[in-house]
Structure formats: structure tokens, C-alpha cells
Amino acid sequence: MLLLLLPLVAVLVPEFYNYRSPAIGGMPFFYWYQLAWVAGVAVCTWIVYAATRNSR
């Protein structure tokens, strides 16, 4: 279940990511970091789903 908390903390605490650099392709860190967590949350929820599939 900690795996579900990880993305929550990662995106709900702006102190972690409210920076301009490093930028990727001109996109400030603030923006690509949060977009990257979209993939992060998909992975986390998928692992939890797979792990709880047969033992509800």
C-alpha cells in the first residue's frame, strides 16, 4: 500500500518540483516532472493491482 502513497506525496508537495531547471527541450522541470509522474502512477497502481489480483 506504500506504493500507492508514493505518487501522492510526489505530486502533492510542490516543494519537490517547483524549479525551472533542469529543463528538457525547453520545458521547465516543474512541468515535465509532473507529466513524468503520470507514467509513475500508472506503474505503481498496476503493481498494486497485479499483487492484489488473486488475494482480495
Place this chain on the structure above:
Amino acid sequence: MIPPFNALEFGIVVAMFAIVTVLGFMATRWKRATSLASIEEWGLGGRRFGTWVTWFLIGGDLYTAYTFVAVPALLFGTGATGFFAVPYTIAVFPLVMFAAARMWSVCHEHGYATAAEFVRGRQGSTVLALLVAITGIVATIPYIALQLTGIKAVIEVMGIGGDWPLWIAFIALAAYTWTSGLRAPALIAFVKDILIYVMILVAAIYIPYKLGGYDVIFHRTDTALAAKGLNTLLTGSQYLGYSTLALGSALALFLYPHAVTGVLASRSRETVKKNMSLLPAYSLMLGFIALLGYMAIAAHVKPVGGTAKAPDSTTIVPVLFNSQFPHWFAGIAFGAIVIGALVPAAIMGISAANTFARDIYQPYFRRSASDREQGLVSQIVSVVLKLGAVAVIVSLKPSFAIEFQLIGGVIVIQILPAVVLGLWTRWYHRWALVAGWVAGMGLSIYMLWVTSSKTAAHFGSASFAFKTWGFDTKMTIWTGIVGLIANLVVSTVLTLVLGRLPRGRDETSPADYEVAGEPAAVGPMEAPGAV
């Protein structure tokens, strides 16, 4: 200033609209049931939707005209704060994964079609169920209205005056929802999403390419925002507002009747859980759509409509497309926005109507109402609700509707203790939950009332400034969170006080929350893990 009318764009949008309308009527025959005359079939598609259909349905449900019209408009107008939509749609899936799964199981087991019905069964309180039902319906109407705002923005940018296109959209929408129920938006959602993905893929590559790259976009945006005292990063005093807005919106999202409908219409508990890890794909799209707001700034887009003092910023995305794309592609993009608004509007209308028929009409007006009669009431109410939404849009300023919608989240989150906590525990006393709702709702409404904006003296924004209460800070907080805390405190304290008073009858049993719903045999039930 009204942009020039373009026949090609108009023709493409009309053609796309026509195709979707035909699809809507054809949906009656999809996953066919013997009769659609019940809420089970008309309003929940027979609870037979598999992973893919559920993905498209919930996706079409949650990522609405609000996403592709209002969110970019927010970035356009306020800078970094508008990006809250991205952490919001990331946070929502881990938060609701297990709650949604338990909700699905218990509703499947007892045939509940709405959150209010679950509350009535679980807490044994008709008063609490009624409050949950009314809250859901009230919060949904402005949301439907907002979908129509999206359509209106497109119409305005195409250079068509008057409200008649809205009425035509309304009539078509009402007609196929009437005949096909939830099957119509579920089927149309396929078309909608494919269109939106194509549109966004092209927009996220083509527009930056034309403007000279994200470098140039952010550079120009920085300069433009700085002139207004804004920034593409958050300032220290915005942190709390940003995270509470994201967290609160995430908590509120799955309490809306249309989100509950999306969950309940799926075939099994596993379908629900699997979708929580598949749905974030939409958030990536949302992120790039949000950035269209900056692209609009960089491309020097001027919103059309509204007044000179308060221009209608919801039009910036259509204007951007109009100025950057060739007309034929702009037409497709406009069609995508229109269809993207129709799908959620249909689902919302159906869900709110189900709630009315099941939780207000049946228990309070006609206890003996048959399935067929409830289905019919639901059909009629769904038309009435949409009519109300059109009336709201035609008679009020669109900017007002967006404020309305933000307030919808503040309102709907007050049913969280009754619905979500109820999924795990019966510790809370039913009357304590009622009192908590009253306290939370009262405080929220009061806080909204004293919040003014440039255009409105009251209900100006869902972000509450601590300054209002005399604190010397520029910090803001999402109003709903404060109301929710008050709600929880009152519910908890009163439960301790009322502990001995008789409790309502609980018709559910612990195992009901774990039901898998698939034909395959299930192993021994285990205690649920904490989330």
C-alpha cells in the same frame, strides 16, 4: 470581435455531429438486453462493460470539456496554478483504487445503482441517503452546463451567432440518451477518444514546431505573464492552495454520480481496479492540453466573446486551433471538442437522473414504483436536467458556469464521510454523519459566500484566502478541504456523544465488499488491507 465564418470547418463539425448522433441511436442494439425499460439496463448498461469499454466510458466521463477548454484557459489566465489539474488527475487513482473496488462489490451484491442507495443500505438512514442524493444532483447540474460552455466556445469561434446550435445539440443528445441510455455515451466515447488523441498528438507536436519549440513558448509565456505579475512557477504562498486544490479535486471526483455510474457499469471488481492503472494515460493527454494555454499566450491569441473588460477565455483553445491549423484540421478538432462535451453531458444526465428516480422519487413519491416506472422517471428527469443546463448557459455568463463547477467539487466532497468511510467502517453514527454534513456544508457555503472575484461579489472562487479571516498572509486553501475537516470533526465528536442511541440497520455484510463478480470461483475472503 466575431471571427469569419468558415464553411469547411462548419461542414466537418456538422458531419461529425451527425455520425455521432446516428451511433447514439444504434447503441440501443449493442450488448443487447431484452428490454431497456429499467435503470439496470438503461442507466447502467446492464453492468456488463469490460475493461476497454469501462476505460473509454470513465475516461469520457472524467476528462471532459472542462479539461480541454477550462484548464488551458486557467493556465492562460493564471500561469502555473492552472497546472494543478495534472497532480489532481495523478492523485485520484491511487486514492480511489480500493474504495472504488469495494463500492463496486457491495453495489453489485445488493443491486445498488447509486451512492445514496448504498448509504441507505449501509447506515440505515433515509435522511442521510436523501442528503447524499441531493448533494450529488446539485453538484452535477453546473458540470453539465460546463460541457455546453465548451460547445458554445467552439460555436462562437466558428463565427456562428445565436444559441440555436446549442439547442440542436441538446435535442439530439436528449433524443439518443432517451432511447439508448448509458450505451450511447459508452459507444460514442470510442469515437471521441480516438479523435481527441489524434487532435492532441498533432497539437502537441505541430503547434510548438510552428511557434519555434517549447523553449520559445515558455520564454514568451514568462515574459507575458511577468507583465501581469504572474509566473510559470508557483510562488511560496501558492503551495498550499495548489496541493489542496489537487488533493481535494481528486477526493471529490469519484463522489460525483457520473463517476459512480462509470464504476458500477463495469463487469467486475477486477475491471475497476485494472482501470485505475490504465486511466492515467488520459492524464498525460490532459497535461499537454493544459499547455495549450501557454501556446495560446505564445501565439498571441486573443479570446473572442465576453465583454471587453472580462473576455471569455474559454474560447482560447478554439481560437488557437483556428489560427494555427489549416481549416480542415481545425474543423476536426472542433468536432472532437463538441463530441468530447456531449459524452460526459449524457453520462452526467443519466447518473443524476438515476439518483433522482431511485433515491428521491421511489422512496418519497411512489414506494410502489416498478422498475419500468423508475426507468421512465429517470429518462424524463435526464431530459429536464439537460434542459436546465442549457437554460443556465443561455441565460448566464459562461465564466460564471466555471466558477459554479469549482463550487460543485466543494459541495460534493461533503458526502465523503458518509459514502467512503462507510465502505470500511460503521463506527460513525448516522445522525453524527448528518450533523457533520450540515456543519461541513454550512461552513463551505459561508466561506464561498464571503469570497469575491473581479466579476462577482460572492461565490467568486473555490480558493479561500486566509486574509479574509484577518491572517496576514497571501496563502489560499481549497475551501472544500476546510469544510471536509469540519465535517469529519463534527461526525467524530457526535459519534462519541451519541454512541448509545439506536443505530440504523445495516443490510450489508463484510464479505459483500470483497465480491469479485466474475464467474470464476473466488478464494477465501480475507480482511481488507488498509489504504
